[in-house]
Amino acid sequence: MLTTMEKLLSVAYREKFAVGAFNIANSEFVRAVIQTAERENSPAILQIHPNEINLMGDDFAAYCVQAAHRASVPIVIHLDHGRNVDDVVRAIRNGFTSVMIDGSHLPYEENVELTKEVVKIAQAQHTSVEGELGTIGNTGTSSEGGMEKILYTDPEQAKDFVERTNVDTLAIAIGTSHGLYPKSMKPKLQIDRLSQIYERVNIPLVLHGGSDNSDEDIRESTKYGVGKINLSSEMKRAFFIELRNALNNNPNGYEPDALFPSSTEAAMAIIVNKMHLFGSAGKANLYQVTQL
Numbered sequence: 001m002l003t004t005m006e007k008l009l010s011v012a013y014r015e016k017f018a019v020g021a022f023n024i025a026n027s028e029f030v031r032a033v034i035q036t037a038e039r040e041n042s043p044a045i046l047q048i049h050p051n052e053i054n055l056m057g058d059d060f061a062a063y064c065v066q067a068a069h070r071a072s073v074p075i076v077i078h079l080d081h082g083r084n085v086d087d088v089v090r091a092i093r094n095g096f097t098s099v100m101i102d103g104s105h106l107p108y109e110e111n112v113e114l115t116k117e118v119v120k121i122a123q124a125q126h127t128s129v130e131g132e133l134g135t136i137g138n139t140g141t142s143s144e145g146g147m148e149k150i151l152y153t154d155p156e157q158a159k160d161f162v163e164r165t166n167v168d169t170l171a172i173a174i175g176t177s178h179g180l181y182p183k184s185m186k187p188k189l190q191i192d193r194l195s196q197i198y199e200r201v202n203i204p205l206v207l208h209g210g211s212d213n214s215d216e217d218i219r220e221s222t223k224y225g226v227g228k229i230n231l232s233s234e235m236k237r238a239f240f241i242e243l244r245n246a247l248n249n250n251p252n253g254y255e256p257d258a259l260f261p262s263s264t265e266a267a268m269a270i271i272v273n274k275m276h277l278f279g280s281a282g283k284a285n286l287y288q289v290t291q292l
Contacts, residue, residue, distance in 0.1 A: 002068040002292045005076050005098035005128035005228075006168045008043055009204040011286050012227040017279030018207070018218075021045035021078060022271060023232035025052040028239070028264050030064055034071050036271040040281040043074040047230065048096075050079070050087050061094035069292075073284040078130070080230070088118050092125050097292065100130040100171070108157065115165040123166075130206055130228075133161050134173025150175065152193060159200040169204045169228060172197055174221075176209030189217040191224070198224040206230070218277055229278055235270045242266035 012019050022033045024046050037044035046064050053061065061077070068075035078098040079091035088099045101118040103111035115131040122129045134153035153172040162170055174190045174197075197205065204227030207218075218229065243263040246253070253259055275281040 001071060001074050002065065002097060003074045003076060003287075004126065004292070005045070005078060005130070007287075008045070008074055008076050009169060009227040011283070012043075012280070013204040013225060015283065015286065016222055017283060018222045018226050018229045019043050019045055019076075019280050020271065020274050020278055021047040021080070021206075021228050021230045022235060023047045023049060023052065023080060023230070024064070025055060025236075027060075027063065028260050029235070029267065030067050032235075032239075032264050032267040032271060034067055034075065036268045036275065037073045037075070037284075038071060040272060040275050041073065041284045042275045042280040042282065043076075043284055043287065044275075044280075045076045045078050045098075045228065047078045047080045047232075048091075049081055050083060053090070053094075058090075058094055061091075061096065065095040074287045076128075082118075085114075085118060085121065088121065092122065092127050096127065098128040098130065098168075100132070102132045102171075104132040104135050104151075104171075104173075108161075112161060112164050115161075115167060119166050128168040130169040130171055131161065131165055131167040132171035132206075132208075133158055152190065153197060155193065155196040155200050158197045162201050162203060167203070169206050170201060171206040171208055174207070176207060176213060189213065189221060191217070191220050194221060194224045194226070201225070204228060215277055219279075222279055229274075231270075231274055234274075235267050238270045239263045239267040 008019060024030050033044050064077050068077055076098050077096045079096050079100055081102045082088045082100050088101055091099050099122055101115055103114040119129045135151040150173055174194050175188055205225045206228040207221055207226050208230045246259045246262055
């Protein structure tokens with residue numbers, strides 16, 4: 001069932017669990033996310049970055065919309081890190097039910113104005129909007145980018161940002177980074193900062209850079225308003241490690257139906273783990289979703 005982010009996360013926020021937003025770049029990942037969500041009776045978010053849209057084309061978005069409509073559990077299709085109004089409009093025209101506008105790299109007032117403009121456009125189309133305040137780190141292993149130095153979200157500024165922009169969800173910076181962490185880098189989320197933001201902001205919060213963080217930190221974050229957790233690198237790592245193994249074990253293999261099934265299963269194993277960690281497994285029955 002295709003639904004909006006606002007509807008999806010209102011339940012997660014109330015019940016204190018998070019829904020996984022899984023970055024997809026081909027049909028195998030779409031299948032992995034939706035089939036796992038159906039098996040685990042979990043809501044899920046198909047998340048597509050502008051780089052992934054450019055790779056696969058607009059027809060891929062149509063495929064995702066159709067797959068979401070056919071799913072037996074609530075599914076959102078979300079634009080990840082939209083860079084400008086053009087990215088957002090393209091996503092809305094392609095049937096996305098949620099968009100992110102990332103103005104976190106801009107001066108604060110410019111971020112506010114850009115986000116307000118996107119909210120006005122998206123709400124007219126009944127599309128949810130995620131904004132971002134503060135900057136996510138970058139481990140150097142993801143095409144999504146990020147900053148070398150994390151700029152942590154200020155709780156009071158978060159309150160002002162939400163009130164002035166009217167966003168549906170807010171991505172915050174509390175210590176995560178895009179990509180996989182090197183062994184020398186041990187992430188630690190600032191839960192105290194998160195709790196201060198939660199006290200001031202009454203909409204679901206979003207945690208970017210969900211890969212390779214401690215289970216304890218992730219579980220704790222859902223107690224303080226985090227309703228959406230982004231995951232890309234861990235899932236893709238599992239998929240492509242298994243694909244390399246399949247190619248090495250079958251050097252003359254070239255048929256997708258011989259090479260991809262085990263890789264898809266490897267990705268699904270990560271997704272299952274994350275759905276249970278985030279607390280969304282078994283929660284699809286909490287939704288009374290009308291098909292869009």
